[in-house]
Every structure is written in structure tokens, then in C-alpha cells.
Amino acid sequence: MDQNQRAPLRQRLVSWFILFLGGLYFFVPLIATIDFSLRARKGVLSALAYQRVLSDPRFASAFTFSLEMALLTVVVGVILVVPTAYWIRLRLPQLRPVVEFITLMPFVVPAIVLVFGLIRVFSRPPLLLTNSFTGTQILLVAGYVVLVLPYLYRAVDTGLQAIDIRTLTEAAQSLGAGWWVIITQIIFPNLRSAILSGAFLTITIVMGELTMASFLVGLRAFGPYMSQVGQNRAYEGAALAVISFALTWAFTMLFQFVGRRALGGDQAFGAR
Amino acid sequence: MQPSPEFSPPRPRPGSGLMVWIGVAPFFIFAALFMLLPSFSLLVGSFRDTQGHFTLDNIRSLFTPSILSAYSISIRISLTTALGGGLFGFLLAYAVTLGGLPRWARDALLTFSGVASNFAGVPLAFAFVATLGRLGMVTVLLKTLGVDIYEIGFNLYSFWGLSLTYMYFQFPLMVLIIAPALEGLKREWREAAENLGASTWDYWRMVALPILTPSILGAIILLFGNAFGAYATALSLTGGLINLITILIGAQIMGDVLYNPGLGYALSFGMIVIMAINMAIYYVLRRRSERWLRR
Numbered sequence: 001m002d003q004n005q006r007a008p009l010r011q012r013l014v015s016w017f018i019l020f021l022g023g024l025y026f027f028v029p030l031i032a033t034i035d036f037s038l039r040a041r042k043g044v045l046s047a048l049a050y051q052r053v054l055s056d057p058r059f060a061s062a063f064t065f066s067l068e069m070a071l072l073t074v075v076v077g078v079i080l081v082v083p084t085a086y087w088i089r090l091r092l093p094q095l096r097p098v099v100e101f102i103t104l105m106p107f108v109v110p111a112i113v114l115v116f117g118l119i120r121v122f123s124r125p126p127l128l129l130t131n132s133f134t135g136t137q138i139l140l141v142a143g144y145v146v147l148v149l150p151y152l153y154r155a156v157d158t159g160l161q162a163i164d165i166r167t168l169t170e171a172a173q174s175l176g177a178g179w180w181v182i183i184t185q186i187i188f189p190n191l192r193s194a195i196l197s198g199a200f201l202t203i204t205i206v207m208g209e210l211t212m213a214s215f216l217v218g219l220r221a222f223g224p225y226m227s228q229v230g231q232n233r234a235y236e237g238a239a240l241a242v243i244s245f246a247l248t249w250a251f252t253m254l255f256q257f258v259g260r261r262a263l264g265g266d267q268a269f270g271a272r
Numbered sequence: 273m274q275p276s277p278e279f280s281p282p283r284p285r286p287g288s289g290l291m292v293w294i295g296v297a298p299f300f301i302f303a304a305l306f307m308l309l310p311s312f313s314l315l316v317g318s319f320r321d322t323q324g325h326f327t328l329d330n331i332r333s334l335f336t337p338s339i340l341s342a343y344s345i346s347i348r349i350s351l352t353t354a355l356g357g358g359l360f361g362f363l364l365a366y367a368v369t370l371g372g373l374p375r376w377a378r379d380a381l382l383t384f385s386g387v388a389s390n391f392a393g394v395p396l397a398f399a400f401v402a403t404l405g406r407l408g409m410v411t412v413l414l415k416t417l418g419v420d421i422y423e424i425g426f427n428l429y430s431f432w433g434l435s436l437t438y439m440y441f442q443f444p445l446m447v448l449i450i451a452p453a454l455e456g457l458k459r460e461w462r463e464a465a466e467n468l469g470a471s472t473w474d475y476w477r478m479v480a481l482p483i484l485t486p487s488i489l490g491a492i493i494l495l496f497g498n499a500f501g502a503y504a505t506a507l508s509l510t511g512g513l514i515n516l517i518t519i520l521i522g523a524q525i526m527g528d529v530l531y532n533p534g535l536g537y538a539l540s541f542g543m544i545v546i547m548a549i550n551m552a553i554y555y556v557l558r559r560r561s562e563r564w565l566r567r
Contacts, residue, residue: 007325007370007371007372008372010370011371012371012372012478014367014371015366015367015371015372015373016367016373018363018364018367019364019373019377019381021360022360022364022381023384023438023442025443026384026440026444028403028409028410029399029402029403029440030399031405031409032399032402032403032408032409032410033398033399033402035409036402036408036409037402037403037496039483043540050377062413070520079298080298080302081299082294083298083299084295084296084298084299085393088296090294091292091295092292092293092295095296097537101298102303102307104551105303105307105311105499107494107546107547107551108547108548108551109307109310109311109544109547109549110436110500110501110502110503110518110543111501111503112503112518112521112522112525113305113311113312113314113501113543113544114311114523115525116310116314116524116525116536116540117309117310117311117313117314117540118310118315119305119449119525120310120314120317120537121309121310121313127305133326137383142302142305142306143306145302145306145533146306146307155343158565176550183419201390205390207421208393208394208395209393209504210393210503210504210507210508211503211504211522213444215522216526223393223394223504226394226398227394227507227508228510230394230397230398231511234401236337237398238398238399238402238459240398240510241394241395241396241398241399241402244394244395245391248387248390248395249387250392252383252386252387253383253387256383256386
């Protein structure tokens with residue numbers, strides 16, 4: 001970076017000032033939330049709000065539920081995306097624009113609209129799913145898969161680009177491997193970091209997701225649970241926000257760490 | 273009642289057997305069931321009355337003052353935060369890539385942006401209540417300094433409050449999208465321009481900005497869509513009291529509060545149309561920018 005030396009002092013000062021403003025925007029709400037979450041006991045700083053949140057059995061159950069949904073989303077998403085992306089690259093490149101269009105659909109159909117459509121389609125025969133808890137969970141996972149599809153597909157497709165799938169496939173075939181063996185023992189292991197980075201991003205997006213969860217499974221999920229706690233008890237709400245931020249931070253860091261190695265730094269954004 | 277839409281995968285090219293298509297069948301079946309069918313049913317529903325006959329009444333009912341105002345507020349918030357977030361994000365990205373700051377500033381900013389762009393919804397709303405709510409840290413701090421922002425007319429639960437909150441995920445997203453484009457500006461272009469006698473201003477006006485324009489516009493369009501579809505943040509912050517199009521749709525799902533089942537479909541249809549126009553523009557711009565920024 002020999003630009004450092006060339007940039008005039010005035011320009012560097014302006015740059016520092018802009019960065020300072022950005023830092024302010026980033027950190028002040030965090031500090032305020034942490035501060036607020038520690039004031040549950042009047043007059044002193046205490047971890048009371050955190051104790052109350054963590055001892056609430058509904059916290060554990062909502063948290064586990066959303067984590068399960070996130071992991072299921074990862075599994076279903078990977079099973080759908082990896083063979084498809086592989087097959088499109090290997091045998092059906094003419095389908096690429098169609099698949100790309102489909103994976104961009106979540107940008108055109110926002111989560112609130114998608115969940116509305118899902119409820120309308122799957123609340124009457126022949127595709128009745130909303131009448132049972134298992135059915136709504138299936139819908140929720142399907143909705144989440146749609147939501148993360150753009151990122152997952154791109155991560156996997158970029159990962160495939162980096163390995164020579166044609167040669168690998170031909171080598172495996174000449175040694176007598178069938179398609180099952182090729183996909184599970186050749187393609188999957190080679191895509192490990194792409195899949196892992198997609199998984200971390202999926203967990204980040206799904207864990208606190210409110211829109212789909214609130215209409216399909218309600219308070220069982222972590223997002224709606226947080227929302228309800230915050231409405232009734234402000235300090236506990238702030239504590240949950242801090243916990244949620246720590247999670248987002250941890251999984252985004254993991255995503256960036258793995259992603260940088262796998263994809264040279266891919267980026268994405270999640271559910272609002 | 274609902275006719276199931278015909279979904280046929282593209283016809284195989286001559287020479288490729290049917291077996292080839294089985295490999296992608298699960299993906300297309302999933303997309304048909306959980307993406308195309310729901311969207312299609314909303315589309316059909318918005319042109320149907322309760323008896324199942326074709327009608328334009330649902331679409332017509334969108335043109336009432338309260339619904340038009342919801343669309344207008346949604347669009348205005350999305351535009352404001354896309355332009356504001358776009359501008360601030362661009363300046364930040366510029367500061368850390370070309371502004372002469374040390375390398376760690378760039379890495380730190382990109383990391384923070386990755387986290388912040390994913391931090392949205394319920395916890396983000398709580399964080400801003402703790403910051404700029406009536407008892408928020410900044411509100412109280414400014415009050416002790418003699419400035420009561422709620423006296424002056426600021427309200428976190430209104431247009432500007434919501435815009436300020438959206439900015440928390442908007443400008444980091446801009447940084448993430450635009451930083452690689454800024455880094456893609458080749459030094460040779462600047463040197464060539466300088467050798468030909470161009471000033472810094474000339475270089476930006478005639479070389480850098482024309483190259484960056486499609487990326488910048490594309491990014492701003494993405495930010496627009498990002499804010500336009502936002503529901504969780506707005507709901508948690510305002511408790512549903514702000515008249516946004518997503519909030520209206522949410523209320524409609526909750527239980528047809530507007531006493532018109534067709535209206536929910538039409539509201540969603542209107543949203544999809546706006547998002548589709550948005551994405552179409554994005555797609556065209558991205559193709560144009562890729563010509564220049566091939567790495």
C-alpha cells in the first residue's frame with residue numbers, strides 16, 4: 001500500500017473522520033444496548049436481566065428449536081444445491097440462466113410475501129400442510145431454504161468453479177465409481193469450505209428470523225420469542241439483543257474466515 | 273379451487289437423454305412447489321373475486337388513499353435509506369480503500385460491515401430503542417446537554433427514526449458491495465490519465481465515475497429492495513403502527529383486518545411488481561459493470 005505515502009494529509013484526515021463517523025454509528029447502539037441490559041436492578045449495574053433470560057425455560061426451547069430449523073435448512077439446502085450446481089456445470093450448462101433466475105427469486109419476492117403465498121397454497125387440499133406442527137415446520141424449512149438459496153448456490157457454484165470437476169468425474173468414472181460415490185466422496189469433500197461458509201451464513205440468517213417464523217410456528221421460534229419478551233420486559237429484551245448480536249458476530253466471523261479461504265471473500269445479506 | 277399451474281422444465285436438446293434431467297429434477301420440483309406455486313397463487317388471487325371469477329376490483333382497491341400512502345411511505349423510506357446508505361457507504365469504502373488509511377482499517381471495516389449487514393430485525397430494533405428511544409442512552413445524554421430531541425420533533429417510531437435504524441444494515445451492505453469495485457480501479461488508468469494531463473477531478477469525472485456508475489447504481493438498487501421488503505425491523509420497532517406495505521400485508525395474513533381477502537393478494541402482487549422492476553434494472557446494470565470489472 002504505497003498509496004499511504006502518496007495520499008495528502010488533508011485527505012487522510014477526512015478519511016479518518018469518515019471512518020470515525022462509521023465507527024460511531026456502529027458502536028453507539030451496541031454500547032447503549034449493553035448498558036441498558038445491565039440496568040435491570042435500579043441504580044446498580046447487574047447481570048440480572050441475563051440471569052432471568054437464561055433461566056427462562058422458553059429461552060432454551062426457542063433457541064434449540066431455531067437452531068434445529070437452521071441445521072435442517074443447511075442439510076436440505078445442501079442436498080438440493082450441490083448436486084444441481086454440479087450437474088448444471090457438468091452436463092446442462094444451457095440451464096444456467098434458468099437456475100440463476102430461480103436463485104434470484106428471493107430478491108423479487110420478499111419473505112413476507114413468500115410466507116403469505118406459502119400459507120395460501122398449503123392451507124388447502126391437495127397440499128395441506130398448515131394443519132399439523134410437522135407440516136408447518138416443513139414449510140418453515142422450505143421457506144428458509146428459499147431465503148438462503150442465492151447465497152448457498154453462489155457459494156457452492158464458486159466452489160465448483162475452483163475445482164476441475166470434469167477431470168475429477170472422468171477419473172472417478174474410469175475407476176468404476178457410480179454417481180452416488182462421485183457426489184458423496186468426490187464433490188462434497190472438495191466443497192467442504194464452500195458448504196461450511198454457506199452453513200454459517202444460513203445459521204446467522206435463520207436464528208433470529210421473525211417474519212416467516214411468526215406466521216408459521218409463532219413463539220416456538222427464537223425470533224418471535226425475542227420479540228415477545230422485548231415487548232413486555234425491556235431489560236430482558238436488551239439482554240436478548242446483546243446475546244443475538246454476539247451470535248451474529250460469531251457466525252459472521254466464522255463465515256468470513258471460512259469464506260475468505262473458500263471463495264476469496266464472498267458476501268451476502270440476510271432477512272430483514 | 274386453485275388450478276395447479278403447469279410447470280414444465282425446459283425441453284431437452286436433441287441428443288441429450290431424459291436421464292440427464294433427473295439430476296436436476298429435485299431442485300426444479302422444490303422451486304416449483306415452494307417458490308413458483310406460492311407466487312403464482314398470489315398472482316392468480318389478485319385477479320379473482322371470492323367466487324373465483326376474474327376481476328380487477330382487487331387491483332382497483334389498491335388505489336385508495338391509505339394503501340397508496342403505505343406504498344409511498346415504503347418507497348420513500350427505501351429510497352432515503354438506499355441513497356443515504358449508498359452515499360455514506362461509498363465514502364466509507366473510499367476512505368479505507370483509496371483514502372490513505374492503513375490496511376487494518378480496511379479489514380476492520382469489512383469485518384464490521386459483514387456483522388452489521390446481518391444484524392437486523394428484532395434485536396436491531398431493541399438496540400435502537402436503547403439508543404434513541406425516549407429513555408435511550410443518546411436521548412438522555414443529549415438531554416443533559418440541553419437538547420431534547422423529542423421536543424424538537426424527532427421520534428424513533430416514525431419515518432426518520434425507522435430510516436435511521438435501517439441505515440444500520442444499509443450502509444455496511446454498500447461498503448461490502450462497493451469496496452471490491454473501488455479496489456478494482458486499476459492504478460494504470462489513473463497514471464494514464466495523469467500522463468495525459470488530467471487533474472484528480474478530471475480523472476474522477478471522466479474515468480473512475482463512469483466505470484463505477486453501474487456498480488453504484490446496482491448497489492443502490494439492491495439497498496432499495498433490501499429496505500422495501502423489510503418487515504421484522506419495522507414491526508419490532510413501531511409495533512406495527514407505521515403504515516408500510518409489508519406491515520399491511522402482515523396484518524392481512526394475521527386475519528384479514530381489511531375485510532377483503534383479495535386485497536392481500538393484490539398488495540403482495542404490487543410489491544412483487546415493484547421488486548421485479550427493481551431487479552430488472554439491477555440485472556441490466558450488472559451486465560454492464562461486469563464488462564469493466566473483470567478480475
